[in-house]
Amino acid sequence: MNPMQIAVALWTLVGKEVRRFTRIWPQTLLPPSITMTMYFIIFGNLIGSRIGEMDGYDYMDFIVPGLIMMAVITNSYSNVASSFFSNKFQRSIEEMMVSPMPNWVILSGFILGGMARGLGVGIIVTGVSLFFTRIEVAHPVLTVLVVVLTAALFAAGGFINALLGKKFDDISIVPTFILTPLTYLGGVFYSISLLPEFWQGVSMLNPILYMVNVFRYGFLGVSDIPVGWALAAICAFITVLFAIALWMLERGKGIRS
C-alpha cells in the first residue's frame, strides 16, 4: 500500500471505532461520567472537606487529576479490549485480515480508537470537575503529553488482552483484578508519603503511580516521583506493549488458525 492508501485505511478504521463508541454512548460515555460525578461529590465534597489538605493542596484539587487519569486508563483499555474481542467473536476481524492493510495499521487504528474514547471521557470528566472546583494547569504541554501517552499505553494493553481472550470473561479479568486495584493504589486518592516506608517502596512498583503523579504534576506542579523518569518509563512501556501486540498480530495469535 502506498502512504495515501495507508492513511485512508487508518482513517477508515479509526472512524469506525469512534462511530462505534459514540453510537453506544449510554454504555461508553455516560457511565464513567456518572461514576466520576459520584467520586467528586462523595470523596471531594463530602469527605474531602473533612480531610483538609493533601500535599499542600485542597483535597478536591488533589484528586481531580487522579480521577481524570483513572477514567482515561479504564476507558482506553476497555474500548480496545471489547471492540477488538467483539471483532474476533463476530469474525469481522477477517474483513481486515483479508485486506492488504499492514498489521501495524490495524494495531494503530484500534489504539487510536481506544485513545479517542479514553481522552473523550477524560474531557467529559474534566468538564464535570469544573462544577466542583476551579482547575488551574501548571504545565499544560506536559499534562496533555502524559494523558495522551497513558491512553496509548492502556489501549495497547487492551489490544493484547483481546488477542489473548477466548471468551468475554477473559476481557473483564484484567480490568477487574489488575487494573482497578493498581489504579486505586496508584495515588489517585492519596499521596504515597502517607504510607509507611515499606509500602512506599511497594507502591513504586506500580506503573500507574507514575502516570497519576506526572499528570498531577502537570496540573498542580507537585509530584511524589521524578517527572522525567516517569515519562521515560511510560514511553518504554508503550514501546514494549506495541512491539508485543504487533508480534502477536504478525504471528496470528488468537485470530489465525
Added chain:
Amino acid sequence: MAEPALSIRGLTKVYGNGFHALKGIDLDVQQGDFFALLGPNGAGKSTTLGVVCSLVQKSAGKVSVFGIDIDKDFAHAKYNLGVVPQEFNFNQFEKVEDIILAQAGYYGMSHREAKPRAAKLLKDLGLWDKRDGSARALSGGMKRRLMIARALIHRPKLLILDEPTAGVDIELRRSMWDYMRRINREEGTTIILTTHYLEEAESLCRNIAIINNGEIVKNTSVRELLGQLNTETFLLDLAEQVNEVPTLEDFQIEKVDSSQLAVSVKRGQRLNDVFQQLSDKGLTVVSMRNRANRLEEMFVSMVEESNAEAAK
C-alpha cells in the same frame, strides 16, 4: 501463457492437534475460469481457501495469486482477491452501506471512489433499499449478497466463494448464479467456488477439483468428468399404471411406483431403444429426468474410491 489466477504447490496444513488437513496439494486455476472445489465436509476445501486468503497459516507449500507469491508480497496479492466466506463475518450492528465502505477503506480506496462503486453493487445485488438499515435486519440470503458486494468493492480479479448459496432459496440462488456468471463473462473475474450443490457446480463451472482427506482426488474439466460417467439412471413417468416391472432387452429396469420406472443406461446405449421397447409393450413415457445429478454420481463414486484407497 498467462500466469494462473491461483497456483498452489505442495500445500500442507497440520493443525495444532496434529490433524493433517492438507497433504501437499497442487492446484492451478487459470485466469477467467469458473472453477469448483468440491469435497465432503472436512475434506480441506475451506482450509485451502483460508490459506489463500490469509485466514489460515500454512504449514508448508507455495501459493501464488496471479504470479505473486503470497510469502513474498501478500499485500499485493490481496488486492487481486475478493473473499466470500462460509459464515457471516461482518458486524451485525453496522449499517449495510457502512460495511461495504469500510472494506473499501481497508483497501485504501478513497470515499469518493468507493461511494458510487458501493451504490452500484448494492443495486446490482438488490440491497439498495436496505443500505441504511442494520445488517442484522437482513434475511440470510441478503446477508450472503452483502458479503458478495463487500468482496467485490475493490474490483478483485479473483473471487473466492465458499458455499455462497448455502441456505439460500431456489429463486435467489438462481439470481445469484446469473450474477456470478455475468461478472465472470463480462468482467473477466476468475471465480473459485466451493459448494455442496453439485447441480450448482455442473451448471456454473468449467473446471473442477475434488478434494478428499486433504488430497486432490480429481482435477479436470466438468465436461471431461461427465464424459467418464459410465452409467446414468433415468426416472421415466408413464401415462399408464404398471403392476409388474416390464422386461427390457439390455437394460436394467426397476419399478419406483405404479407409474414410474427407473432405467439404467450405460455409456454407448441409446435412450431411443428404451422408448421403443416400452412403446412396443404399450407403455407411454410422458416425462423423464436423471435420478441423481450426474455430477453427484461421479462425486460420490470418486469420494468412495478415495476413502477405500485411504483405508487400505
